[in-house]
Amino acid sequence: xxxxxxxxxxxxxxxxxxxxxxxxxxxxxxxxxxxxxxxxxxxxxxxxxxxxxxxxxxxxxxxxxxxxxxxxxxxxxxxxxxxxxxxxxxxxxxxxxxxxxxxxxxxxxxxxxxxxxxxxxxxxxxxxxxxxxxxxxxxxxxxxxxxxxxxxxxxxxxxxxxxxxxxxxxxxxxxxxxxxxxxxxxxxxxxxxxxxxxxxxxxxxxxxxxxxxxxxxxxxxxxxxxxxx
Numbered sequence: 127x128x129x130x131x132x133x134x135x136x137x138x139x140x141x142x143x144x145x146x147x148x149x150x151x152x153x154x155x156x157x158x159x160x161x162x163x164x165x166x167x168x169x170x171x172x173x174x175x176x177x178x179x180x181x182x183x184x185x186x187x188x189x190x191x192x193x194x195x196x197x198x199x200x201x202x203x204x205x206x207x208x209x210x211x212x213x214x215x216x217x218x219x220x221x222x223x224x225x226x227x228x229x230x231x232x233x234x235x236x237x238x239x240x241x242x243x244x245x246x247x248x249x250x251x252x253x254x255x256x257x258x259x260x261x262x263x264x265x266x267x268x269x270x271x272x273x274x275x276x277x278x279x280x281x282x283x284x285x286x287x288x289x290x291x292x293x294x295x296x297x298x299x300x301x302x303x304x305x306x307x308x309x310x311x312x313x314x315x316x317x318x319x320x321x322x323x324x325x326x327x328x329x330x331x332x333x334x335x336x337x338x339x340x341x342x343x344x345x346x347x348x349x350x351x352x353x354x355x
Contacts, residue, residue: 154267161260168253175246182239189236192229196222
C-alpha cells in the first residue's frame with residue numbers, strides 16, 4: 127500500500143470515528159426524529175390506502191352492475207327464445223359474452239384491490255404497533271438518559287465536594303495548630319516568668335515552712351490559750 131493510500135485510509139478512519147461520535151452524542155435525538163419520520167410515512171400510507179380502498183369500492187360497484195346486467199340480459203335471451211326469435215337470442219348472447227369478459231376483468235381488479243387493501247391494512251397496523259413500542263422505548267431512553275446525567279452530575283459534585291472538604295479540613299487543621307502553638311507559647315512564657323521571679327522563691331519557702339506563714343485557726347487558738355495561762 128502506497129503512503130498516499132495509507133494517509134487516505136487514516137483520514138477515512140478518522141472521519142468514521144468522528145461521524146460515529148456525532149451519532150452517539152445525538153443518538154436519542156436521531157431516534158426521536160426517526161420515529162417522527164415513521165409517523166409521517168404512516169400518515170401518507172393511510173392516505174394512499176384510502177385511495178386504494180376507494181378504487182376497491184368502485185370496482186365492487188362495477189362488478190355488481192355487470193352481474194345485474196348479465197342477469198337482465200340472460201332473462202332477455204330467455205324471453206327471445208320463448209318467442210322463437212333465435213337471431214335476437216343470439217345477439218343477446220353475444221352481449222352477455224361481452225359482459226362476461228368485462229366482469230372477469232373487473233372481478234380481477236376487485237380481487238387485486240381487496241388483497242392490496244388487506245395487506246396494506248395489516249402492514250399499517252404492524253407499523254403502528256412498532257411505532258407505539260418505539261415511543262415507549264423512547265420514553266424509557268429519555269428517562270434513563272436523564273437519570274444517568276443526574277448521576278454523573280452528583281458524582282462530579284461529590285468528587286468536587288470531597289476535594290473542597292479535604293481542602294477545608296486542611297485549613298481547619300492549620301487554624302487549630304496555629305491556636306495550639308499560641309497557647310503553648312503563652313503557657314511557656316508564664317512558666318518561665320514564674321520560675322525566674324519572687325513568686326517562685328516564696329512558693330519554695332512556704333513549702334519548706336520557712337518565713338511568714340499564713341495564720342491558721344489552730345495557731346490562733348494556741349496564741350489565745352497562751353495569753354490566758
